[in-house]
Amino acid sequence: MPAPDSIRPVPVDVQLFALAKELTGQALIQVAVTGEPVTIGSLRKSLVLQFPQLAPLEKRLLFAVGTQYATDDTVIDGRQSVACFPPVSGG
Amino acid sequence: MPAPDSIRPVPVDVQLFALAKELTGQALIQVAVTGEPVTIGSLRKSLVLQFPQLAPLEKRLLFAVGTQYATDDTVIDGRQSVACFPPVSGG
Amino acid sequence: MARLTEQPIDTEELLQQVRTPAAGAVVLFLGTVREFTRGEQTVALDYEGFAPMALAEMERIEAEARAKWELKELSVVHRLGHLELGEASVAVAVSSAHRAAAFEAGQFVIDELKVRVPIWKKENWADGRTEWVHP
Amino acid sequence: MARLTEQPIDTEELLQQVRTPAAGAVVLFLGTVREFTRGEQTVALDYEGFAPMALAEMERIEAEARAKWELKELSVVHRLGHLELGEASVAVAVSSAHRAAAFEAGQFVIDELKVRVPIWKKENWADGRTEWVHP
Numbered sequence: 001m002p003a004p005d006s007i008r009p010v011p012v013d014v015q016l017f018a019l020a021k022e023l024t025g026q027a028l029i030q031v032a033v034t035g036e037p038v039t040i041g042s043l044r045k046s047l048v049l050q051f052p053q054l055a056p057l058e059k060r061l062l063f064a065v066g067t068q069y070a071t072d073d074t075v076i077d078g079r080q081s082v083a084c085f086p087p088v089s090g091g
Numbered sequence: 092m093p094a095p096d097s098i099r100p101v102p103v104d105v106q107l108f109a110l111a112k113e114l115t116g117q118a119l120i121q122v123a124v125t126g127e128p129v130t131i132g133s134l135r136k137s138l139v140l141q142f143p144q145l146a147p148l149e150k151r152l153l154f155a156v157g158t159q160y161a162t163d164d165t166v167i168d169g170r171q172s173v174a175c176f177p178p179v180s181g182g
Numbered sequence: 183m184a185r186l187t188e189q190p191i192d193t194e195e196l197l198q199q200v201r202t203p204a205a206g207a208v209v210l211f212l213g214t215v216r217e218f219t220r221g222e223q224t225v226a227l228d229y230e231g232f233a234p235m236a237l238a239e240m241e242r243i244e245a246e247a248r249a250k251w252e253l254k255e256l257s258v259v260h261r262l263g264h265l266e267l268g269e270a271s272v273a274v275a276v277s278s279a280h281r282a283a284a285f286e287a288g289q290f291v292i293d294e295l296k297v298r299v300p301i302w303k304k305e306n307w308a309d310g311r312t313e314w315v316h317p
Numbered sequence: 318m319a320r321l322t323e324q325p326i327d328t329e330e331l332l333q334q335v336r337t338p339a340a341g342a343v344v345l346f347l348g349t350v351r352e353f354t355r356g357e358q359t360v361a362l363d364y365e366g367f368a369p370m371a372l373a374e375m376e377r378i379e380a381e382a383r384a385k386w387e388l389k390e391l392s393v394v395h396r397l398g399h400l401e402l403g404e405a406s407v408a409v410a411v412s413s414a415h416r417a418a419a420f421e422a423g424q425f426v427i428d429e430l431k432v433r434v435p436i437w438k439k440e441n442w443a444d445g446r447t448e449w450v451h452p
Binding site (some may be wrong): 193194196198201203204205206207208209210211212214215216217218240267268270277279281284285288289292 | 328345348
Binding site (some may be wrong): 106109151153174176178179 | 338348364370371372374378395427432435436437447450
């Protein structure tokens with residue numbers, strides 16, 4: 001009998017930038033996210049478990065879906081383009 | 092017997108600018124100013140009597156002694172460089 | 183108009199983009215690479231951006247500025263890559279009929295850009311260390 | 318630095334005068350000849366100044382700005398003579414370590430210049446009339 005959807009992890013591709021990219025050594029990672037529904041908040045938790053180098057940044061990491069900022073409540077399905085990065089410092 | 096100083100007019104050379112110059116047709120005028128002491132305030136009164144074209148501007152005319160704004164209380168002796176002009180509109 | 187570039191920012195071109203006889207005021211802001219930050223000496227900065235989102239966010243900021251103030255033209259450009267001391271990392275040019283709107287909108291755009299646009303700078307300190315800046 | 322000129326204002330030169338690795342922010346303000354004022358159409362402006370006092374007053378404003386804000390460089394130039402639509406009549410360039418000072422000082426200088434510096438403009442209206450502007 002297959003596991004119910006709620007506990008089957010969803011693979012989410014995440015683009016990383018700046019210090020997040022430097023700490024992992026990767027510009028694109030895949031994170032297995034568990035949650036019903038799967039949200040940016042559950043991605044944030046799974047991300048730091050699977051990439052502990054990012055744990056010091058955990059609470060400050062920002063996320064975008066497509067080209068828009070997302071919040072921890074934003075629901076994702078693993079098909080969107082997701083980005084993760086530290087607070088911005090341009091200008 | 093000569094007239095007392097207080098009623099002998101002091102000739103004051105006055106540089107004019109912008110509309111003040113245009114209304115009189117002159118860039119430099121001489122005004123005979125009466126007063127004891129002679130002030131910018133007395134110059135203002137004598138100016139519009141001797142150049143009635145300037146009467147509509149009387150209250151708004153600005154004065155400078157050298158390169159500094161002067162007020163009606165500023166005392167002059169006829170030897171300084173005096174300028175008279177309408178409110179400024181540069182920029 | 184929003185733009186990213188890896189080339190030096192051409193301030194004259196930017197001014198030409200916003201100058202118009204419909205405007206009485208133009209404000210140009212340049213952010214430039216400063217040598218000292220709280221006593222530490224920089225020799226260069228490296229800027230990285232998430233380009234499609236950075237452009238989208240710059241365009242949203244432009245739209246917000248145009249909704250708040252009556253502007254004639256607005257142009258914002260951010261440079262990416264390696265910048266030496268004194269070079270401009272960002273430029274905002276704005277024109278309006280009267281000067282208050284140009285000053286206020288110019289300041290709004292750079293203030294918002296600094297908190298929202300996904301671009302990051304890495305300091306190259308004079309002692310050889312490099313350090314990502316994350317306010 | 319304060320200057321009067323009868324030639325077109327060279328904005329690139331002005332920016333070079335204030336850009337420095339000591340500054341993180343540069344603000345340039347340009348006042349440009351606007352075509353319409355309260356529905357009336359201008360074709361050109363003529364600016365006249367009382368030059369020695371105008372320069373002295375611009376220098377006093379610069380000194381006041383430098384006393385109020387920590388500035389790196391400040392340069393202000395006003396054009397005199399005949400100006401066509403879109404040309405710059407005045408430019409203020411200021412640099413500082415942080416942007417707030419550059420914006421505030423730039424606005425202060427142009428605000429003060431407009432109320433204190435003995436320069437006058439004559440409108441050349443599209444219908445052929447000319448008119449000295451005295452606010």
